[in-house]
Amino acid sequence: MNDITIATESRESRITRLKKALKCNAWLFLTTVTYLVTLYLVRENQAWDPKLRVGVTLLPVLPGLIYLRTLWSRFKTLDELQRRIQLEAWAFAMGGTVLVSTVMNVLNANGVGFENYPYGLEMGGAYLSVFFFWCFGVAQATARYQ
């Protein structure tokens, strides 16, 4: 009975952790969506006032800042192993994104690159890349310490 209780608590705490992670990364997702929407709006509305165009262009910064704040406050609540896992995952995400970006830019510079991505990953692509590598990094680091 005690074992069953422990197993249930453990599953519940895992679900709580997953919910927190999803809530935190929802801001990253929102930042990416906002970026894509504002990108479309600014490109499609060239006649807009330049000040309005600047304002709309910078809109993704707001959810981005909230994401960073959420991330930081969440990081402060983690214990030392979880901090290590997160730091390893972020290092992996940054390293992976720099690598992908560098490869794309080098290929583009040599004329054997990606026609649809002449400027490499760009901001939205960089966000998605960081997110992808972060997920992979967390999964890998968590498995290593289990």
Next chain:
Amino acid sequence: MKNMLRELRTLQSWSQSDLAQRLGVSRQTVNAIETGKYDPSLPLAFKLAKVFEQPIEAIFEPQE
């Protein structure tokens, strides 16, 4: 680093969650220390020593 954490915890009839709660860390951290996959920081090692009322060297032993 080898450690006696599992043995000491079992002696007290504590679950990993119980110990984690006493230390203020996650159960995953306790499990990782017990299985030798993670070496705790010095502050956490001192906390462990305090919880088990043992000197640090009685809990941790450097691996040859």
